[in-house]
Amino acid sequence: xxxxxxxxxxxxxxxxxxxxxxxxxxxxxxxxxxxxxxxxxxxxxxxxxxxxxxxxxxxxxxxxxxxxxxxxxxxxxxxxxxxxxxxxxxxxxxxxxxxxxxxxxxxxxxxxxxxxxxxxxxxxxxxxxxxxxxxxxxxxxxxxxxxxxxxxxxxxxxxxxxxxxxxxxxxxxxxxxxxxxxxxxxxxxxxxxxxxxxxxxxxxxxxxxxxxxxxxxxxxxxxxxxxxxxxxxxxxxxxxxxxxxxxxxxxxxxxxxxxxxxxxxxxxxxxxxxxxxxxxxxxxxxxxxxxxxxxxxxxxxxxxxxxxxxxxxxxxxxxxxxxxxxxxxxxxxxxxxxxxxxxxxxxxxxxx
Ligand code: UD1
Numbered sequence: 001x002x003x004x005x006x007x008x009x010x011x012x013x014x015x016x017x018x019x020x021x022x023x024x025x026x027x028x029x030x031x032x033x034x035x036x037x038x039x040x041x042x043x044x045x046x047x048x049x050x051x052x053x054x055x056x057x058x059x060x061x062x063x064x065x066x067x068x069x070x071x072x073x074x075x076x077x078x079x080x081x082x083x084x085x086x087x088x089x090x091x092x093x094x095x096x097x098x099x100x101x102x103x104x105x106x107x108x109x110x111x112x113x114x115x116x117x118x119x120x121x122x123x124x125x126x127x128x129x130x131x132x133x134x135x136x137x138x139x140x141x142x143x144x145x146x147x148x149x150x151x152x153x154x155x156x157x158x159x160x161x162x163x164x165x166x167x168x169x170x171x172x173x174x175x176x177x178x179x180x181x182x183x184x185x186x187x188x189x190x191x192x193x194x195x196x197x198x199x200x201x202x203x204x205x206x207x208x209x210x211x212x213x214x215x216x217x218x219x220x221x222x223x224x225x226x227x228x229x230x231x232x233x234x235x236x237x238x239x240x241x242x243x244x245x246x247x248x249x250x251x252x253x254x255x256x257x258x259x260x261x262x263x264x265x266x267x268x269x270x271x272x273x274x275x276x277x278x279x280x281x282x283x284x285x286x287x288x289x290x291x292x293x294x295x296x297x298x299x300x301x302x303x304x305x306x307x308x309x310x311x312x313x314x315x316x317x318x319x320x321x322x323x324x325x326x327x328x329x330x331x332x333x334x335x336x337x338x339x340x341x342x343x344x345x346x347x348x349x350x351x352x
Contacts, residue, residue: 001027001352004086006077008034008061008097011169011278013046014259015092015115018171018341020052024349029053032080034073034097035060039233045258050172066096066127073100081108087352088113091135094128102135113348115168117142118149118158119277119298125205128277141351143344145169146334148300165343166336169278173285174338176263185268186261189228189252196225197322198266199251199273202232206275206293210242216293219315221249223322225270230256271322280308281335291322301334 003023007016016031023029033055037043047054059076061069073096081089081104089105091098093116105112117136121129133156136142142158144150145167153162180186185193199220207213217239220227227250231239239246247253257265263282266272272283272290277298283290284302295312302308306327311318 001088001349002030002084002086003027003088003090003348004030004032004081004084005090005092006032006034006097006101007055007092008036008073009093009095010037010042010046010256011276012092012095012097013043013050013052014172014278015168017046017050017052018168018175019090019115019344022341022345024345027345027349030057030084030086031055032057032077032101033059034076034100035062036069036073036095036097038062041256041258042233049258049260050176070096070100070103073097074104077101077104078108081105081110086110088141088348090115090348091139092116094119094132094135096127096131098135099131102138106138111141111352112139113141113143114139115143115165115344116145116149117162118144118146118151118153120149120152121294121296121298123296127204141347143347145336145340146301163343163347165347166340167281168340168344169281170285170335171338171341172259173263173282176260177267177286180260180264180267183264186264187228187254187257189226189254191226191228191252193268194270196269197223197227197271197273198262198269199227199229200232200256200276200279201229201274201293202234203275203294204234207235207238210238210244213238213242214244215315216318217244217246217248217251219318220273221251222319223250223273224319225250225323227251227273228265228269229253230262232256273318273322284308285335287329289324289327291318301332305330305332305334 061072091101142162275293284307290308
């Protein structure tokens with residue numbers, strides 16, 4: 001069995017790590033990196049820290065508009081798929097790299113498996129929502145992380161192609177959590193364990209409107225403990241362009257950190273403020289309260305279980321929400337037990 005994994009952006013490297021580890025010895029696993037993320041701490045650091053084999057191909061497409069970026073990937077991936085003749089093109093999550101790989105493969109009549117299939121925000125302003133819907137409908141095998149995702153696929157007539165495998169980010173999170181357990185706090189910011197929050201902000205809907213971004217930053221600045229803001233390049237660029245000072249009030253601005261440092265920091269934090277999909281779930285799995293700056297979430301279980309609160313407007317309420325009492329303890333595991341990658345790889349072998 002020859003599998004071509006296509007990745008390009010930070011969260012996809014995290015998902016690739018457990019899949020690469022779970023590949024059986026008789027499988028040939030090739031990795032194509034589109035180059036969507038290219039800064040060292042957005043890309044290479046993840047391969048090194050998570051022990052992911054170096055990519056066999058790197059298209060180096062870099063940044064651009066959706067059309068430029070996706071188009072460049074499409075042309076490059078077509079060449080790679082034709083050259084490698086894989087039994088499966090395995091695509092991850094919902095970025096432009098995911099959609100480009102799915103489009104390239106479906107046009108060439110190569111089987112596509114979509115890992116993290118069936119997630120829906122039902123928010124058509126999100127580029128990820130188009131990417132995941134289009135990818136699911138192009139794919140032959142839909143590897144779903146949750147029962148809710150399975151239900152969405154069934155509603156769209158895709159039940160026959162869907163398999164519930166669990167969430168591979170849970171696999172890697174549990175492994176890294178155990179590896180970093182007991183390590184001192186790995187942040188360069190001057191903060192004490194339990195006495196700070198971790199924040200990330202990168203979605204265009206939050207960053208690209210200066211008035212909204214300013215309101216969010218002003219409200220985070222009023223939180224009663226230091227907030228370490230791991231600033232994505234998109235956020236830094238937009239803030240600089242509009243003269244918005246990020247390092248104000250409680251906010252301590254930091255570079256994005258690697259995955260082990262992130263897990264170490266979140267586990268020792270008082271809570272998380274984010275608009276990232278993955279981080280909401282990681283906070284829940286580490287049993288750290290999360291406040292999500294979005295109108296909806298794909299990971300609805302985190303909200304239903306009381307560990308995640310959504311906030312989309314009236315950001316003056318943010319400090320009170322972030323500093324709310326700790327939610328009720330739960331041992332529910334809606335994202336699986338940390339063995340999803342093995343199940344996913346088995347599904348590929350059975351259906352390949
Ligand atoms: C992308 C994904 C998003 C995912 C996120 C994780 C799409 C449409 N979006 O968003 O789903 O949650 O990755 O981080 O695919 N930049 C750099 N260096 C880099 C990468 C990006 O400076 O290594 C800057 C560039 O100015 C670029 C901007 O960040 O234009 C945005 O990067 P892009 O890959 O277009 O989207 P993300 O916001 O990272």
